[in-house]
Amino acid sequence: MNSRPFAVTPSESSAPALELRGIDKRFGAVRANRAISCAIAAGSIHGLIGENGAGKSTLMNIVYGFHRADAGEIRVAGRVVEIGSPQDAIAAGIGMVHQHFMLVENFTVLENVVLGAEGGRRLAGGMAAARAGLEQLARDYGLDVPLDAVVSELPVGLQQRVEILKALHRGADILILDEPTAVLTPQEADQLFKMLARLRAQGKTVILVTHKLREIMAVTDRVTVMRQGAIVGEVETKSTSPRELAEKMVGRAVLLRVDKTPAQPGATLLAVRNLEVRDRLGVPRVKNVSFTLQAGEIVGIAGVAGNGQSELLEALAGIRAPSRGEIVLEGRDLVREGMDARARRRLGLAHVPEDRLRMGVVAGFSAEDNAILGYHDLPVYQRGLLLNRSAIHGGCTQKMVAYDVRPPDPGLHIASFSGGNQQKLVLAREIDSDPRVLLIGQPTRGVDIGAIEFIHKKLVTLRDAGKALLLVSVELDEILGLADRILVMNSGEIVGEVARADATEEKLGLMMAGVKGEGRT
Amino acid sequence: MSTPAKLPRWAELGLLPAINLLAALLLSGVIIKVIGESPWAALKLMADGAFGSQESVGYTLYYSTNFIFTGLAVAVAYHAGLFNIGGDGQAYLGGLGTGLVCLWLGSWPFWAVLPLAVIAGAVFGAAWAFIPAYLQARRGSHIVITTIMFNFIASALMTWLLVNILIKPGQQSPESREFAPNATLPGLHTLLGKIGIPFTSTPLNLAFLFALAAGVLVWVLVWRTRWGYALRVAGQNSAAAVYAGIRPSRITIQAMLLSGALAGLLGLNELMGSQHRILLDFPAGAGFVGIAVALMGRNHPVGIFFAAVLFGALMQGGSQLSFDMPRVNRDMVVVIQGLVILFCGALENVFRGPLATLLARFGGRKDAP
Numbered sequence: 001m002n003s004r005p006f007a008v009t010p011s012e013s014s015a016p017a018l019e020l021r022g023i024d025k026r027f028g029a030v031r032a033n034r035a036i037s038c039a040i041a042a043g044s045i046h047g048l049i050g051e052n053g054a055g056k057s058t059l060m061n062i063v064y065g066f067h068r069a070d071a072g073e074i075r076v077a078g079r080v081v082e083i084g085s086p087q088d089a090i091a092a093g094i095g096m097v098h099q100h101f102m103l104v105e106n107f108t109v110l111e112n113v114v115l116g117a118e119g120g121r122r123l124a125g126g127m128a129a130a131r132a133g134l135e136q137l138a139r140d141y142g143l144d145v146p147l148d149a150v151v152s153e154l155p156v157g158l159q160q161r162v163e164i165l166k167a168l169h170r171g172a173d174i175l176i177l178d179e180p181t182a183v184l185t186p187q188e189a190d191q192l193f194k195m196l197a198r199l200r201a202q203g204k205t206v207i208l209v210t211h212k213l214r215e216i217m218a219v220t221d222r223v224t225v226m227r228q229g230a231i232v233g234e235v236e237t238k239s240t241s242p243r244e245l246a247e248k249m250v251g252r253a254v255l256l257r258v259d260k261t262p263a264q265p266g267a268t269l270l271a272v273r274n275l276e277v278r279d280r281l282g283v284p285r286v287k288n289v290s291f292t293l294q295a296g297e298i299v300g301i302a303g304v305a306g307n308g309q310s311e312l313l314e315a316l317a318g319i320r321a322p323s324r325g326e327i328v329l330e331g332r333d334l335v336r337e338g339m340d341a342r343a344r345r346r347l348g349l350a351h352v353p354e355d356r357l358r359m360g361v362v363a364g365f366s367a368e369d370n371a372i373l374g375y376h377d378l379p380v381y382q383r384g385l386l387l388n389r390s391a392i393h394g395g396c397t398q399k400m401v402a403y404d405v406r407p408p409d410p411g412l413h414i415a416s417f418s419g420g421n422q423q424k425l426v427l428a429r430e431i432d433s434d435p436r437v438l439l440i441g442q443p444t445r446g447v448d449i450g451a452i453e454f455i456h457k458k459l460v461t462l463r464d465a466g467k468a469l470l471l472v473s474v475e476l477d478e479i480l481g482l483a484d485r486i487l488v489m490n491s492g493e494i495v496g497e498v499a500r501a502d503a504t505e506e507k508l509g510l511m512m513a514g515v516k517g518e519g520r521t
Numbered sequence: 522m523s524t525p526a527k528l529p530r531w532a533e534l535g536l537l538p539a540i541n542l543l544a545a546l547l548l549s550g551v552i553i554k555v556i557g558e559s560p561w562a563a564l565k566l567m568a569d570g571a572f573g574s575q576e577s578v579g580y581t582l583y584y585s586t587n588f589i590f591t592g593l594a595v596a597v598a599y600h601a602g603l604f605n606i607g608g609d610g611q612a613y614l615g616g617l618g619t620g621l622v623c624l625w626l627g628s629w630p631f632w633a634v635l636p637l638a639v640i641a642g643a644v645f646g647a648a649w650a651f652i653p654a655y656l657q658a659r660r661g662s663h664i665v666i667t668t669i670m671f672n673f674i675a676s677a678l679m680t681w682l683l684v685n686i687l688i689k690p691g692q693q694s695p696e697s698r699e700f701a702p703n704a705t706l707p708g709l710h711t712l713l714g715k716i717g718i719p720f721t722s723t724p725l726n727l728a729f730l731f732a733l734a735a736g737v738l739v740w741v742l743v744w745r746t747r748w749g750y751a752l753r754v755a756g757q758n759s760a761a762a763v764y765a766g767i768r769p770s771r772i773t774i775q776a777m778l779l780s781g782a783l784a785g786l787l788g789l790n791e792l793m794g795s796q797h798r799i800l801l802d803f804p805a806g807a808g809f810v811g812i813a814v815a816l817m818g819r820n821h822p823v824g825i826f827f828a829a830v831l832f833g834a835l836m837q838g839g840s841q842l843s844f845d846m847p848r849v850n851r852d853m854v855v856v857i858q859g860l861v862i863l864f865c866g867a868l869e870n871v872f873r874g875p876l877a878t879l880l881a882r883f884g885g886r887k888d889a890p
Contacts, residue, residue, distance in 0.1 A: 026881075319763050342766020351764070359764045364757045369750070374765035376750045386745045 015078030017042035017174050017205035018063070018094075023072035025058055032058040034229045036072070040174075040222075045196055045206040047216040047237070050226035051249055051448040052419050056209050059226070060176050064096045065089040076174070095167025099179040101159055105152040109145050110134070113166045130169065137168050141198055156304070157188035164195070168204075175199065176207045181215060185304050186476060186509035193219045213242040214477070225249055250449045260460045263484035266295035269468040270316075270349075270437050275325035277311045285311040286322070287492040293437060298459065298469040300483025302476060302508050308492035309472045310354055313441050316470070317351040318344045319359075329437065345374055350430040352423075354441030354472065360426045361414050368396035368410035371429050399428035404454060420451030427455060431462060438462060441472045456482060476505055490514040528877055534824065538817055538865060540872050542831070545864035549857045558848055570841020571834035577841070579709070579723025585826075585833030586725075586790040587612075587804070589732040591811025592829050593739050594784035596820040600743055601776030602756035607653060607668025608784040609808025610675030611646040615785020617679065618645030620697065620792050620799035624687075627701030634704045638793055639731070639786065646785015647778040649675060654777030658770035664777070672808070683801055697799040706794040726794030728786075735783060736822035742779070752776055784808060817865040828865075835861065 016039035023036040033055045040046045050056045061067045063074060065083045073080050081092045089096070103112050110131060118126045131147060138144050145154075145161050154162070160180060167175055177196075181189040196206050196219060208220060216223050217237060225233040225248040233248045247253055270293040277286035286308045293299055303309050314320040316327055318334065318341040327334045329347055337343075341351070353359040361370045372381055372392055380395070381388050396410035403424040405417070414422060423443070430438060443459065444452040459482060463469055473479050479486055486498045488511040496511045528537060550560030571581045591608040598605035605611075618641035626634050653667035683695040706727040710720040743749040755762040755772040762769050791803045810832050817831070818824030839854030864871075 317764070318766070340766050340768075341764055345766065353764055359758075359760045362754055362758045362761050365753070372750075373754065373761060376754075376765070377747050382747065386741070387747055387750060389745070 015042070016040055016075075017044075017077060018207070019075040019078075020059075020063070021073050021075070023059065023062060023074075024070045025055075025062060025067060026070055031229050033062070033069070036231055038224050038231060038234060040205060040207060042077070042173075042205050043200055043203050044221040045200050045208060045219055047220035047223035048207060048209045048226065049211065049213070049216050049223055049245060049249060051211065052446045053448075054226040054249070055229040056226055057178065058229075060096070060178060060207070060209055063089065064094060064176060090170045090172070093171055093173040094176065095164075095170060095172025095174070096176040097160065097163040097167060097178065097180060099182055101163055103151050103159060103162060106150060108148050108150055109154070109162050109165075110147045112151055112162055113169050117170055133169055134165060137165060141168070141195070141202060143168075143195065155188075156183045157185075157191060160184070160192065161195070172204075174205045174207065176209065178209045179211070180208070181210070181212065182474070183305055185512045186505055187513060189215070213245055216245065217242055227251060246449055252450070258456045258460060258481040260482075261464075263297040263463065265297040265484070266466060268292045269295050269330055270470070271326070271328040272316070273326040273328070275312070275315060275327065276323050277308075277315045277320055278323045279311070284323075285492050286315065289325070289489075289492075289494050291487055291494065291497075293468040293470055295436075295466050295468050296463060297484045298463050298471055298482050300479035300486045301470065301472045301489055302479045302486055302512060303474070303489035304512050305474045307489045307512075309474075309489050310441070311492075312489070313351075313354060313439055313470075313472050316439055317341055317349070317353075341374065342377075345433065345435075348434070348436035350433055350435035350438050352426055352430050352438070352440040352443060354445070356419070356422060356426060356446070361422060363415055365414055366411050367400070367405075367414050367417065367425060368392050370414045371396040371399055371410070371425060373429065375429070375433060396425075399425065399432055402432075403428040403458075418448065418451075419446035420448040423447050423455065424451060427458060431458065435467065437468045437470070439470050439472075442474065443471065444473075444475070444478060476508060479508075480505065488512055528873065529880065532876065532880060534819060534821075537869070537873060537876060538819075538824075538828075540876070541817075541864045541869055542861065544872070545857075545860040548864075549860050552853075552856065553849060556848055556853070558846055563842055563846060563849060566845050567835075567838035567842045569838075570845075571838030575721040576723055577837060579721060579725040581830065581833040581837040582729055583723060583725040583790070583795065583833070584836040585829040586729045586732045586794075587787050587807040588810050588814045588829035588832050589736060589825060590787045590790070591784050591804075591807050592814030592818060592825040593735055593811075593822065594780045594808075595811045595815035596818070596822070596825060597739060597743065597752075597783060598776055598780040599815060599820045600749075600756045601752050601772050602759065603657070603773060603776060603780075604665050605650070605668055605777065605780050605784075606665055606812065607650060607671050607781075607808065608811045609804050609806065610668070610672035611649045611781040611784035612787035612804040612808050613672075613675045613679055613802075614649040615642040615646030615781070616788025616792050616803055617682070617799065618642050618785065619788035620687075620700075623700040623704035623793055624697060624799070627704045629703070631703045635706075638704070639789065642785045642788045643782035644785070647782040649785070650777040650781025651774070654774045654781075657777075658773040664773075676802070680801065683799065687799055695801050700793065700797045704793070705797050706789065708794075724795040726790065728790035728794040731786065731789055733826070735786065736826055739783070740822045748775070784811070813862040813866050816869070831861075832858070 018040045021037050023033050025033040036059055048056050058067065062069045063083065065086045065088050068084060074083055075081065076092045083089050083092060104115065110127060113134060114126055114130045134147060143161055143165055145158055145165060151159060151162060164175065180192060184192065199206060208215065210216060220237045223235060223237050223240070223245065224231055225245060227249060273290050275286055275289045276284055278284050289312060301309050311320060315322045318339055322335055325335065329349055332347065334344055357363060362373065381391055393410050397408065400408040400410065405421045405424050443455050447455065459469060471479065471482055480503060484500050486500060486503050486508065487494050488496045488508060490512060491514065495514065498507065553560045553563045570577055572578055591612060594608050594611065595605055619638045622634060622638040622641045626637060649671060653664050653671055656662035656667055657664040687697040688695050689698040708722060709725040709727065709729060710722045712727065713720040743752060751767045752772055754765060755767055755769045759769045787804060787807060792799060796803060814825055814828040814832055818828035835858050839857065842849050843851050843854050
C-alpha cells in the first residue's frame, strides 16, 4: 500500500502555484472553512483529503469561483487574484474536473472542448484552431482522444480525459480533480494516475480531492488533511501512512480492516433466476442474472457504477418490476405474487438503498419520522386510528442509542445529521425489523471513516447471526473487506463469481472491465 | 447554495410573514400616496373597516370562512406534492351539490338536511377533483394544467345549468329559487344570541365553525395518521415513497379527493349560509385566494386560519376603503391584495437570506462569551 509508483520529487520553484491565506467561508450558521492557509508547490501533485463535510469541496469551489470567500486571499504564482466566477479562475490558469462530468453527451469531443471558448461569432475558425491546439496537447501530454467521436459513445475513462483536455485547452496550469476515480475501474484509475504524473512532469500542478487513502498514497507528493472546515495537517506523502492520515481525518484511531471469521453458509434464502430488468426506454439493464444467497454469508456485487447493480438491487427490493425471471424468497416467488416493497419487507426482505438522500430518507422529515419509513403501518406505531407518536419517538431513541447516532435527538431534522449518522439510522431501521435477507447498496457512501468502521462491524454481526446479506458497492475495498463471495457485474450481466480467498483487486478489475472470469461462461 | 436558508421556527412562522406583509403594505402606501391620498388614513380606514365594529368583524370572518376552506384544499394537495389550482371549480361544483340538497330537501328537518348538504358539497367537489387526479396518476397529465381547464369547464357547466335548468321560472337573472328556511345555516348572531351574547346581524354563519373543524381535521389527518404520513412521504420524495411501499399514484388520487372535498364545502358558507340560493360565480375567485392563503399560512391549518383572516380583512377593509376614499377604487384594492400575494407568495424568499444571516450573526454574538 505504501508503494508510490508515480511519485517524483517536485521541481524547485520560488513561488507556490497556488497559495491560500486565511480563507473563511460561512453558510448561515455553519462555518464550512475556517482560516484555511496552505501553499501548493508548482509542478506537484497535491492531495486534499478529508471526510464528507470536512470542507474540501467548499474550498475548491472557492478556488474555482463558484463561491466567494468571506475573508482571505488567493494567490496564483505569487500574485493576488480576485476570483468571483469560474471565468476568473480559468483566466488565472485554474481548471477543474468535476466528479460529475460537465459534458454535452451528444456533442463530439471537439465541440465539447470548444464550448464556451468558441473564439468569435463563426464556429468554423474556432473549431479549426481548437483542433490544432488539441492535437498539440495530445502530443505534449499523451492525451489521445478521438476528437470527432460523440462523447456519449466514449467509455467513462475517456470522457474524463476530455474534461482534462478541456481544462488544459483553456490554459490551465493548475488542475483540480474532484473525486476523479469514483466512476473508474482500478485499471482506468491507474491510467489516470499515469496521466497526472505526465502532467506534473510537464510542469502542471495537480490538486487531487479524494477520500480514498490509497490514491493519496499512490500518486501525491504532499497531502493536506481537512477536518471540520479546518486544516489539521499537511505532510509529505513519503513520510506518512494510510493509518496516520485516517487518524488525522477522523481525529482518533480507526480500524481500517474488518475483523471476521470465515462464513458458515446455511440454507438458501434468496434465489434469483434469469432475471431481466429493463429501463423506461425498454433497454435491458440487468440481463439474465441468476444467483443464490445463503443464510450466514455476505455476497458482494462488484462493478463500475452504472453496470446494472442499481437496477438489480431495486428489482430485488420491489421498487422496479423485472421484465422476466424469478425472485424466490424462501420458496415464494415475489415476482409472480406481485409483491411491492412493503409486502417484501413483511416477509423479511429489508433494503438499505444505494442513494440514501434520494430514496432512503425524506429530507424534510425529522429523524423519528424517517425511522419509520416503510414501517409506518406496523401495529406498534398505531394507537387506534392515529399514529402512536410516543412509540415512534421511543423507538427512534432506542435505535439511536443502539447504533450510536449522534446527536441522539429523534425530533431533530434528518438534514441536521451527518451522512454517517443518517446512514446509521437507516441501517438501524432496516436491521431492527429483524429481516431474513438484507439488501445493502453502497453502505458507506458519503459516510465518515468512524461510521464506516461501525457499519462494517454491524454487517458482519448480522451475517454471524445467520442472515443473508447482498452487498452492492462500487468501493472495491469494501467488497474485498466484507464479502465472502463476490459476483462481478458488467453491462448488466454477471461476468464471474469469485470466492473471497481467490479474489484480488487486479482480477476483479479485469472482470469489471468486461473480461469474463472463470466459474461462469 | 440554492436551497433556501433555514430560519428558526418562530422566525419562519411569525417574523418572515410579518416582514413580507409589512413590505407589501409599505409599497401599497407609496402607491396610495402617488394617487394623492394619505396612506396612513387609508390604512386606518381599512383596519377600521375590517375590525372596527361587530359588523365589520362579522363580514371579515364571513369572507375568511371561504378562504379557510380553499386554503386547506390547496394545503392538502401541497403536502402530497400537488399544486391544485382548481379550487375555484371544485368549490363551484361542490356548491352545486350543497345547493341541490337544499333545493330538493327543503321540506326535511334541518338536522337531516345539514349532514346531507355537507356530504353532497364534499362529494361533488371531490368528484370534480377526481378527473384531473386520475389523469395525473394514470396518464401523467399535469395537474396544474388540468385543474385550470376544469375551472373553465365548471364555469361553463354551471352557467348552462343556471340559465337552462335551475333558473327560477319567470325570472331574468340566472339564479335558482330561494332555499326553504330549514335548508339554510343559522347566522352566528342567532347562535350567539341563543347563549345570551348579543351580536350584530352579519352573513357570518355556522359554516365558520365547520371551517375551523375542517382545519382541525386536516391537521389530525396529515400529521397524526399513517395515511397523512404516507401522503407527506409521497409529496416530499416519491422515490422514498416507492421504496417504503407507498404508491404515489394512489396518494395523488386520495389527496385530490380530500382537497376537492374541502374546496367543495365553500358552498356551505356562501350558499347555505348567506345567499340561500344557487347563483352565478359565487366562489368569486376564492379558489385562487386559497393558493395565496395556503402559501402564506405555510400550508399549516393554524397559519391558514390567520392568513384567511388577513385576506378576509383585505376584502372587507378594502371595500370600506373604496367606499370612503373614492380615489382608491375597487381596482386599487385588488392591487393591494395583489401586492400582499406578491410579497407573501412569489417573493417570500426575498427577505429570507438577509434575515437568516442577521439572525445567525445576532445568535452567534449571543453565544459568544
